[in-house]
Amino acid sequence: MTDTATSAGPPRQTPRRGEFTLIDRFFTDLGPVRSDVRLGVGDDCALLTVPAQTDLAVSLDTLCAGVHFFPDCAPHAVGHKSLAVGLSDLAAMGATPAWATLALTLPRRDDAWVGDFARGFRELAEAHGVRLVGGDTTRGPLSVTVQVHGLVASGTAVRRSGACVEDLIWVSGTLGDAALALDRLRAGKSPDPALRARLERPTPRVTLGVALRGLASAMIDLSDGLAGDLGHILAASGVGALIDVSALPLSPAVRAQVRATANWTLPVAGGDDYELCFSAPARHADAIRALGAGCGCPLRVIGRVRPEPGLQLRDADGTTVNLASVGYDHFTTEP
Amino acid sequence: MTDTATSAGPPRQTPRRGEFTLIDRFFTDLGPVRSDVRLGVGDDCALLTVPAQTDLAVSLDTLCAGVHFFPDCAPHAVGHKSLAVGLSDLAAMGATPAWATLALTLPRRDDAWVGDFARGFRELAEAHGVRLVGGDTTRGPLSVTVQVHGLVASGTAVRRSGACVEDLIWVSGTLGDAALALDRLRAGKSPDPALRARLERPTPRVTLGVALRGLASAMIDLSDGLAGDLGHILAASGVGALIDVSALPLSPAVRAQVRATANWTLPVAGGDDYELCFSAPARHADAIRALGAGCGCPLRVIGRVRPEPGLQLRDADGTTVNLASVGYDHFTTEP
DSSP states (O other): OOSBOOOOSSSOOSOOHHHHHHHHHHTTTOSOOOTTEEEOTTSSSEEEOOOTTEEEEEEEEEEEBTTTBOTTSOHHHHHHHHHHHHHHHHHHHTOEEEEEEEEEEESSOOHHHHHHHHHHHHHHHHHTTOEEEEEEEEESSSEEEEEEEEEEETTOOOOSTTOOTTOEEEEESOSSHHHHHHHHHHTTOOOOHHHHHHHHSOOOOHHHHHHTTTTOSEEEEOSSOHHHHHHHHHHHHTOEEEEEGGGSOOOHHHHHHHHHHTOOHHHHHOOOOOOEEEEEOGGGHHHHHHHHHHHTOOEEEEEEEESSSEEEEEOTTSOEEOTGGGTOOTTOOOO | OOSBOOOOSSSOOSOOHHHHHHHHHHTTTOSOOOTTEEEOBTBSSEEEOOOTTEEEEEEEEEEEBTTTBOTTSOHHHHHHHHHHHHHHHHHHHTOEEEEEEEEEEESSOOHHHHHHHHHHHHHHHHHTTOEEEEEEEEESSSEEEEEEEEEEETTOOOOSTTOOTTOEEEEESOSSHHHHHHHHHHTTOOOOHHHHHHHHSOOOOHHHHHHTTTTOSEEEEOSSOHHHHHHHHHHHHTOEEEEEGGGSOOOHHHHHHHHHHTOOHHHHHOOOOOOEEEEEOGGGHHHHHHHHHHHTOOEEEEEEEESSSEEEEEOTTSOEEOTGGGTOOTTOOOO
16 A cells, blocks of 8 residues: 555554655655656555556565665665666666555654655656656565666567677666675775765766667676576577677776775676666668767677577686686575 | 576575475476466566556565464464465455465575475365466575465455545454464463464455445455455555444454453454454445355455544444453554
8 A cells, every 4th residue: 555554563453644754754655756646645556547558667676674775874875776676677678757656664753864865856757757646655674676667669678688690789877886895895995076976976877778778689687697688698599799898887986896805706796786787680780879979878798699508608718617606606506 | 587496505605406405396286387488487587467457556565473373283284374475465455366485594495394385375275276487485483475466447446544434344254263373372271273374374365355346345365354455455454443342253262362351452452363354435335245245255344434533443332342352552663
């Protein structure tokens, strides 16, 4: 429901008025008013209208304190990231964001925390025209679950399964920054603000994703690392790929780390970058480069689709880079 | 996303293959195949089609272990209830269930638990034609967040705001059973199975809710207790109500408890019944009674809408029942 009471003690029994106040205060008017929202926060369900000839794209993600973010992470960043990861999924399909629902679980009432969280969520929602239409607030260990809803002309969404042999493989932005920031935080060091922002306030590539419809043959967002996520495209498409690791786009900080350690783990297996990885026929290369420039988002060709299944990484001199050596073990079965 | 890897350590970095296996095994083919699902579990987003002249109704709810259910609650019941509470919200709008997404957070991999959970979820999903189209599985304290998606002819959803003076107020089923079962469990007693099922395996009144479109003027499902939830209808509609507590439909167990304690707390303020409460013009009374009989769901008139704001409860002899005396304090602000 869109305004469930917070409750304590298993399971909830009596209404908690404070909860309604919390929702009224922070979540009833979040994001731009949209004419396709017939009914937003405040009833048993939200009521939404999807235009004709349009598919609805939905994605649901949970971020747990202590697992997906440090418990002392700035609430503004948690608000931003909890929406950003969903918008990144919409981008990976080429869908235009429309609405979100939010389930927020808090150990105790903390209006200052919620206010900052809501501000981070709101700023990103407003930037992408997303209206918060419902949700739930509950008592429990800190976690955030967001469902995003996007719209895409019927049949034009970019799936993981369309990669063809000889397609070029592209990525946006730079790879490994979020993982490097995480390494530094775990080591008790403070990464510089730009690097830290790559971990805590990722930029969903929404404009780019929408623009790639009709050009990209398959697409995914890089949440779990290049090797794993590109692996999903390859598996879904029934193809393989050869990647030139020396072509991977790296920030100066990641490049320095790769050089110092002679190890490609950060850009190949580091998660949380939320860049787009896509395949496209070579004939679209000029159009794609122009599009990246138009979006202000660097795009780089990193390899090519080939018929042999699996992912192979090669260094500039043609040497094969072992996947296990970069922290990615395809056969790990223990979660 | 629809198949995010489980992760441990803040925040996730490397892909966990076991997670994909978990999703493949339990969640990729849950519920009936539906032609309106263009793309289900296994890509960045699910792709869904909403028919023309139809509104999409959505609701998101979280159940946390230790808050909304006992940590040792049977996983089959948790699976059932996590979908049931959402279907109950759809019922309260008169929407027909279509799809669900599921975010499952688990402290550790436990295939037996997940298998039973999935079975409980699946059985209810199949009973209502609901297809699981996506979700997320993460590592963390046990909790379940489900978004339900329903369809309703444009403009026909039953909102909370339509109650009119002189409308009769109805409830389905019986009230207070879940709260009584909870009281007994909290006291270390074992409620009889039928009573316990009312708490752990609530029946969403989906058929009834859909049938009430065009008859009910306002509707809500009773998750937080009659007084609080009816209060939402009254506030949204700008009206008040007079309820005859002696008319409340009670199971023999709750009736005995009310008599023994001379206290109406259980049926008036007890939560988790997931019955429907609705208002309707008196002229529809016969049609509504017939409809209840057709659905196999008892319906009872418990009072009437009146212009004076607020909720007043009266006993059979006309004595006012104090709301605070039944555990419902309208002015409580602390969640």
